[in-house]
Amino acid sequence: MATPPDPRHKSGGGANNLKDPVETKLHTAVCTGKVTLAAAQKAIVTDWSTALSKLGLG
Template identity: 70%
Template sequence: MTQATIHSTICKSGYTATIRPPASVTGAEKKLSEKSYGTTSSPNVTEYDHLLSLEDGGDPNDPKNLWPEPPDPGHTHGINNAKDPVETRLKQAVCSGKVTLAAAQQALVSDWTTALARLGLK
């Protein structure tokens, strides 16, 4: 993924659906990943998430880009995490030209909790 390809990839509606790996692939990877993290989970509360989200140009198939993300503290039913809206906001900023793809990706993987503020988007 490069700055030159964003309009035919991440900025194109429906793009992530075309590259998202199926659960039949990620299910086995999730179990191995949880084992390496020393955790176990219920599939209804833990999301097998991309560290660098697909909507921000992350590699859909690299196991190093996937991790079992627990729900936000206090959330007990279903998958819910505060990282998702940050990922969406970064994609919108990239597609509108407010920030570069590289800057958004770096901010997201460095510390997603401060990414928007560091890029002046909050």
């Protein structure tokens, strides 16, 4: 599954992508066993802006 790009992202601009903090929190949750990788992938691809709340992380 590919994550849709954020249209506001500026190449080389660092963490200017609004999805970056969401992706970081999902990464941490997967690595600590709070959610499965499959669940995190599905949530972020479905709607990245609600991914954390759908998984009980927000």
